[in-house]
Amino acid sequence: MLSRVANNLCWMGRYLERAENTARLINVNSNLLLDLPRSISLGWEPIVDILSYRELFYSTHKEAVERNVINFMVADQKNHGSIISSLSAARENARTVREIIPRESWERINELYSYAKENCQKAQARRSRYGFLSEIIQSNQTITGILAGTMTHDEGYEFLRIGRNLERADMTTRIIDVRSASLLQDTETSQSAFENIQWMSVLKSLTAYQMYRREVRLRIRRPDVLKFLLLEDRFPRSLLHALRQVEHCLKTLPNHEEIIMQIRVVETQLLDANPQSLIQEKLHEFIDDMQLGLNTIFDKINQTYFFHT
Amino acid sequence: MAIRWGNYKVANLHDELLRASGKPRAYADDLCSYLRDLSDAEIIEYKAAADSAIHVMGITFRVYNDEEGSIDRAWPFDIIPRLIDKKEWVDIEIGLKQRVKALNMFIDDLYNAQNIIKDGIFPADLLDKSKNFLLECKGFSPPLGVWAHICGSDLVRDNQGVVYVLEDNLRVPSGVSYMLENRQVMKRVFPEMFEKLNILPVDDYPSDLYDMLAAMSPRDIAEPEIVVLTPGIYNSAYFEHAYLAQQMGAELVEGNDLVVGDDDCVYMRTINGLSRVDVVYRRIDDWFLDPEVFNPESTLGVPGIMRAWKAGNVALANAPGSGVADDKVVYAFVPDIIKYYLNEEPILPNVPTYKCVNEKEREYVLENIASMVVKPANESGGYGMLIGPHSNAKEHEKFRKLIQEDPRNYVAQPMLILSTAPTMVDTKVEPRHLDLRPFILSGKDVKVTTGGLTRVAMIRGSTVVNSSQGGGSKDTWIVDMEGS
Numbered sequence: 001m002l003s004r005v006a007n008n009l010c011w012m013g014r015y016l017e018r019a020e021n022t023a024r025l026i027n028v029n030s031n032l033l034l035d036l037p038r039s040i041s042l043g044w045e046p047i048v049d050i051l052s053y054r055e056l057f058y059s060t061h062k063e064a065v066e067r068n069v070i071n072f073m074v075a076d077q078k079n080h081g082s083i084i085s086s087l088s089a090a091r092e093n094a095r096t097v098r099e100i101i102p103r104e105s106w107e108r109i110n111e112l113y114s115y116a117k118e119n120c121q122k123a124q125a126r127r128s129r130y131g132f133l134s135e136i137i138q139s140n141q142t143i144t145g146i147l148a149g150t151m152t153h154d155e156g157y158e159f160l161r162i163g164r165n166l167e168r169a170d171m172t173t174r175i176i177d178v179r180s181a182s183l184l185q186d187t188e189t190s191q192s193a194f195e196n197i198q199w200m201s202v203l204k205s206l207t208a209y210q211m212y213r214r215e216v217r218l219r220i221r222r223p224d225v226l227k228f229l230l231l232e233d234r235f236p237r238s239l240l241h242a243l244r245q246v247e248h249c250l251k252t253l254p255n256h257e258e259i260i261m262q263i264r265v266v267e268t269q270l271l272d273a274n275p276q277s278l279i280q281e282k283l284h285e286f287i288d289d290m291q292l293g294l295n296t297i298f299d300k301i302n303q304t305y306f307f308h309t
Numbered sequence: 310m311a312i313r314w315g316n317y318k319v320a321n322l323h324d325e326l327l328r329a330s331g332k333p334r335a336y337a338d339d340l341c342s343y344l345r346d347l348s349d350a351e352i353i354e355y356k357a358a359a360d361s362a363i364h365v366m367g368i369t370f371r372v373y374n375d376e377e378g379s380i381d382r383a384w385p386f387d388i389i390p391r392l393i394d395k396k397e398w399v400d401i402e403i404g405l406k407q408r409v410k411a412l413n414m415f416i417d418d419l420y421n422a423q424n425i426i427k428d429g430i431f432p433a434d435l436l437d438k439s440k441n442f443l444l445e446c447k448g449f450s451p452p453l454g455v456w457a458h459i460c461g462s463d464l465v466r467d468n469q470g471v472v473y474v475l476e477d478n479l480r481v482p483s484g485v486s487y488m489l490e491n492r493q494v495m496k497r498v499f500p501e502m503f504e505k506l507n508i509l510p511v512d513d514y515p516s517d518l519y520d521m522l523a524a525m526s527p528r529d530i531a532e533p534e535i536v537v538l539t540p541g542i543y544n545s546a547y548f549e550h551a552y553l554a555q556q557m558g559a560e561l562v563e564g565n566d567l568v569v570g571d572d573d574c575v576y577m578r579t580i581n582g583l584s585r586v587d588v589v590y591r592r593i594d595d596w597f598l599d600p601e602v603f604n605p606e607s608t609l610g611v612p613g614i615m616r617a618w619k620a621g622n623v624a625l626a627n628a629p630g631s632g633v634a635d636d637k638v639v640y641a642f643v644p645d646i647i648k649y650y651l652n653e654e655p656i657l658p659n660v661p662t663y664k665c666v667n668e669k670e671r672e673y674v675l676e677n678i679a680s681m682v683v684k685p686a687n688e689s690g691g692y693g694m695l696i697g698p699h700s701n702a703k704e705h706e707k708f709r710k711l712i713q714e715d716p717r718n719y720v721a722q723p724m725l726i727l728s729t730a731p732t733m734v735d736t737k738v739e740p741r742h743l744d745l746r747p748f749i750l751s752g753k754d755v756k757v758t759t760g761g762l763t764r765v766a767m768i769r770g771s772t773v774v775n776s777s778q779g780g781g782s783k784d785t786w787i788v789d790m791e792g793s
Contacts, residue, residue: 003578004566096542099551099561155580254581305580 005100006159007306008093012101013163015090016109019083019116020140021171022073023133025050025205030129032201042198044069050178051081067124075120083136084120087113102150105143112139158249162301165249169242169294172229175205177287180222180280199225206237223276226283230275239290243267246297259300266293311349311736314341323468324740325391325730336394336788339505344389349736355498356733359388362494385781386491387732388498391743391763395509395789398760401464401472404657405747406755407647409460412477412634413751414650416456419633420446430649431642432666434717438686439639441480441632443595445602449619451628453753458521458626459590460749461485464761465660466728473660473725475744477643479627479635481592485748486549488762489514489556491784507789509759514748515556518590521752522557525624526587533587535559536577538567540593540609550592559590569613573620588624589614595629638664638686641720661723665716674712674721678705683712683721698724727772730783732765741765742772745785760785 029047036042045064048057053072056079061068076082080089091113098106115135122132144164151157179202199220203209208229215232216224232238247263250256273286315331326337333341347355363386393401418425419442425431436442461482463475492511496503519535526533539550541563554561566577567586576583591598597607599615617623633639639646641662647655663670663681674681683695695708712719729740747761763783764774774780 001580002560002562002566003580004563006580099555159580308578308582 001155003306003308005097006156008097009100009156009159010163010301010306012090012093012097012109013160014167015086015093016140016143017164017167018081018171019086019090020137021167022051022081022083022086023136024207025175026070026073026123027130027133027137028201028205030126031204032197035197046178047073050174052174053079053081070123070129074123084116087116087136097156100156102146104150105146108139108143108146112136112143115139155253158252159305162246162249165242165245166294166298168237169239169246170291172206172237172239172242173287173290173294175202176226176229177284179205180226180283196220203229208235208237211235226278227276230270240267240270243270253305255304259297259304262293262297262300266290266297269293311347311352312344312731312738314345317731317738318740319729321468322726322740323466323470323728325393325466325728325743326389327731334392334394336790337392340390340392340502343499343502343505344731344738352733352736355388359386359494359498362497363490384487385767386494387741387765387767387781387783388495389731389733389738390495390784390786391730391745391765392786392788393760395787395791398787401657401747402757404655405462405749405757407651407653407656408462408474408477408643409457409749409751409755411647411650412460412479412643413455413457415639415646416479416628416631416634417450417454418650420630421448421450425646425649428649430645435638435686436633438717439633439636441595441630441636443630443633445615446628446630452525452624455751456628456631457634458525458628458751459518460751461746461761462749464657464745464747465725468726468728470728472657474643474657475660476637476640477635478746480594480632481627482746482748483546483549483592484746484762484764485514485758486552487782488748488758488760488785490552491762491782495784506786509787509789511759511785514758515553517750517756518553519557519559521750521756522559522588522590522624522626524752525626527621527624528585528587530587534577534585535588535590536562536567536586538562538564538589538591538593538611540564540597544592546592553590564593564607564609564611567611567614569611569617573613573617573622575611575614575617575623586623588626590626595632598629636686637684637720660725663721665712665719665721671712671716674719675709678709678721680724681721682724683708683719686718686720696724730763730765732767732783739769741767741769742774743783744774760787 025047029044033042043064044066047069048054048064051073057064057069057072060078061072072079072082074083077085077088079085091109094101094106094109119132119135122128147157147160179198196219199222200209203212203220203225206229212220212225212228215228215235218224228235228238230239233240233244235241243263243266247260250259250263269289275283275286278286314327314333317327317330319327319329326341327333415425419436426433426436457479459482461478461484463478464472465475466472488511502508522535523533526535535557537550537554537557537559539547539561541547544550551561553559560577562577567589568576568578568583570576570583575586575589577586593609596604597609599610599612600607601612602615603610614623614625615629618625618629640659641664644655644659647653663674665671665674674683678695679697681697683697685693695704697705727742727744729742731738732741743763743765745761745763748758750756763785765781765783766772766774766779767781768779771779
């Protein structure tokens with residue numbers, strides 16, 4: 001398989017996942033704000049921070065008010081991380097591999113982009129926002145389903161999954177990092193009802209609430225949430241699961257030994273750290289390490305498959 | 310009934326399906342009666358079936374647009390096929406083989422001994438003026454002396470029924486994928502006709518192309534690595550590049566996917582590392598092929614690929630420099646070229662072309678300019694042309710002057726009245742002008758597609774068949790009357 005094609009498939013997977021995650025993030029934040037009293041002013045800034053776009057955002061906007069952040073994260077083409085930019089990039093990647101992916105999946109990606117472009121104004125009004133974002137999420141789920149159900153599970157498919165899972169791992173760590181920072185300062189402080197809601201929102205951003213509930217029947221607590229999102233191997237959006245998926249995909253690809261070794265390094269770090277017991281400052285450092293680890297893995301993949309000389 | 314052949318006007322035109330109003334040609338008789346019996350509703354249904362088949366197969370050409378990136382457009386397709394009697398086709402096929410054989414010998418001679426110039430048949434100064442003569446190729450001869458492995462020659466028929474070669478495309482001719490896909494569409498729309506008539510199949514082309522390319526491999530191995538080199542997704546013919554790669558099971562690559570090593574071999578970057586490439590079916594122009602030798606700004610090409618080619622480590626189809634034989638002045642010499650190399654009379658005539666550089670021919674052109682088409686030698690795309698019958702006396706005078714000042718730069722042709730074929734307009738048929746582009750493959754043997762791509766001017770009276778200017782296409786049926 002050509003390196004360019006593999007690379008495009010990998011990024012197609014990443015961008016689609018990114019669009020979906022961003023849509024979920026905004027949806028959950030909208031809901032969360034409705035539940036919180038005005039005195040706890042979380043606002044919209046954390047959304048910008050989660051995706052590390054603080055600088056870009058403030059270069060064109062004065063205030064992180066709802067209207068600005070929504071536009072920036074949904075419709076702004078200058079923001080490469082906006083939903084519209086992610087979908088546009090996913091579509092361009094899909095276009096260059098049209099001969100490799102099932103026609104239906106290409107058509108759905110194309111339709112999804114057109115839908116988002118034509119309807120992105122709907123994200124502004126709270127009334128229509130949920131419907132618009134849900135459509136993005138569902139279309140993306142459909143595309144994932146079409147790919148899983150109709151594409152040969154060959155090397156190309158593995159690259160697509162690698163992209164998707166790396167993006168997922170990235171997003172999970174980002175959400176935990178930013179959200180936990182604005183939440184409890186450490187594990188010992190007594191919990192209020194609102195903190196409970198906020199941890200719920202962290203779970204919901206990752207569609208983990210229902211699954212968490214099935215798994216952990218106790219009251220929502222920070223250590224349990226962290227453990228679930230980072231270490232629950234059976235939950236498809238946990239960090240450990242994403243890492244193991246990447247490893248699983250790599251095993252079918254040539255020259256994977258070094259990359260898998262790198263994944264194992266990160267995995268060991270993750271398992272040994274007991275992240276649920278870390279106080280906020282340490283947790284932030286730990287998440288930083290995880291992000292660095294993910295970057296190293298992606299660099300290795302790049303060197304091995306896409307940009308070797 | 311929707312189609313009444315009695316109302317179809319043939320007049321002084323040559324129609325491909327009818328001799329005269331209401332009188333189908335023998336090989337089109339069955340088709341015409343079949344069409345006559347269709348109701349409006351059936352015609353609408355069949356047209357919709359064709360459109361949906363085109364959509365489902367994703368048959369498109371690409372138009373670039375800043376706002377949206379690129380858009381795929383379906384090329385208008387007419388459900389009434391264009392028929393040619395096999396008896397006539399056999400002669401055309403022989404004529405095309407003869408022509409391409411001579412053209413390849415001509416190109417090989419120009420880059421080497423230049424005997425045709427020494428013998429006074431082809432003027433040296435014309436070669437000096439040719440933009441497509443590549444100095445980099447001098448002294449080189451590809452295996453078998455074949456340069457233009459894939460040639461697309463445009464054929465037209467005039468109102469007397471004579472078939473002429475209008476031009477030869479020896480660089481990167483396109484359209485063959487539409488020929489193949491049009492047939493697939495027709496089989497879905499009119500399966501009955503394929504049972505009834507003996508229509509020769511066209512689908513050998515990808516295998517023939519593959520065999521020809523594989524035979525060019527510099528390495529003698531069972532499965533040489535063949536790639537199709539495309540300028541990328543924004544090229545209008547990208548669909549065809551992808552289609553042919555897929556049909557041949559070849560890798561579709563862009564310039565950046567290939568790299569030339571220190572060993573002067575071509576490699577592609579794969580997830581397994583670098584992998585040797587034997588044959589490149591390139592669909593990018595000479596000028597962009599190798600930034601080391603041609604346009605240094607080109608990002609579409611592969612630095613060093615000319616080196617690899619000259620070292621004999623990779624085969625290129627078509628060979629760089631083949632374009633020297635498809636400009637307008639060379640065209641005028643093709644009958645002489647055939648006689649010179651093959652010692653044969655040309656089987657397919659050129660459209661009579663007057664070379665203004667010759668005094669007698671010039672005088673004829675100056676006298677008859679009002680009825681002629683005058684073309685400058687070194688322009689393309691219709692620039693600087695005079696269409697005599699559509700111009701006024703002042704313009705005629707202007708071109709008389711231009712010709713006299715620089716006779717070498719002009720050729721002139723009589724204005725041809727192209728043949729027509731019935732074409733659906735809503736649920737009725739009307740005559741529309743058309744041409745035909747067969748594709749000729751030259752390797753150890755020479756092979757011609759069965760028929761080719763029929764392009765039709767969808768606008769009444771127009772003779773412009775290009776996809777970008779209101780042209781469409783039809784399926785082309787070579788009908789074997791003896792076999793049925």
